[in-house]
Amino acid sequence: MKVGVLALQGAVAEHIRSIEQAGATGVIVKRVEQLEELDGLIIPGGESTTIGKLMRKYDFIDAVRQFSAQGKPIFGTCAGLIVLAERIEGQDDAHLGLMDMTVARNAFGRQRESFETDLPVKGIEEPIRAVFIRAPLITQVGPEVEVLSTFNGEIVTARQGHLLAASYHPELTDDYRLHQYFLDMIKASANVER
Numbered sequence: 001m002k003v004g005v006l007a008l009q010g011a012v013a014e015h016i017r018s019i020e021q022a023g024a025t026g027v028i029v030k031r032v033e034q035l036e037e038l039d040g041l042i043i044p045g046g047e048s049t050t051i052g053k054l055m056r057k058y059d060f061i062d063a064v065r066q067f068s069a070q071g072k073p074i075f076g077t078c079a080g081l082i083v084l085a086e087r088i089e090g091q092d093d094a095h096l097g098l099m100d101m102t103v104a105r106n107a108f109g110r111q112r113e114s115f116e117t118d119l120p121v122k123g124i125e126e127p128i129r130a131v132f133i134r135a136p137l138i139t140q141v142g143p144e145v146e147v148l149s150t151f152n153g154e155i156v157t158a159r160q161g162h163l164l165a166a167s168y169h170p171e172l173t174d175d176y177r178l179h180q181y182f183l184d185m186i187k188a189s190a191n192v193e194r
């Protein structure tokens with residue numbers, strides 16, 4: 001199973017390591033042609049405006065939408081979650097606009113710019129270790145979106161069918177269970193060649 005990490009900007013190497021620790025092959029993705037060989041794609045944390053701009057520049061917006069339309073799983077972490085959202089508070093335009101949710105950027109404010117916590121996630125037995133860095137929150141979700149975890153009552157992990165989004169950085173810890181969860185989503189999707 002091959003899982004790509006969109007490598008235009010952001011935390012790429014850490015995701016590759018987590019994918020490999022979870023038991024799949026990690027692929028650094030810099031060109032749209034590479035999407036063809038992948039079973040799933042991760043959009044990493046970083047800076048969502050920059051990632052969005054570079055995705056437009058290198059023709060990734062339509063290509064990733066097509067990837068999603070084929071039912072291939074996509075996992076967005078932190079800035080990647082913002083890139084997946086249909087609505088971004090205070091901005092007129094979204095990026096991929098694939099998940100029916102509204103997000104607020106940098107939602108924890110200066111006091112809590114970065115912190116770590118143990119976070120219970122639906123579908124994973126024990127809490128996972130989550131690192132939040134200038135993290136977004138999901139402030140509203142549509143009927144197709146399943147909330148997988150909340151932190152202080154706010155949504156921080158969500159899933160819409162083959163799409164998964166986390167406000168935090170699961171790749172910055174030695175806890176690979178959310179990557180494992182994503183690999184299980186890929187295995188369950190009809191597109192994996194057996």
Ligand code: GLN
Pocket residue numbers: 044045046047048049077078079080082105106133134135136
């Ligand atoms: N604050 C960043 C943004 O709005 C996201 C931060 C992150 O990915 N760690 O794009």
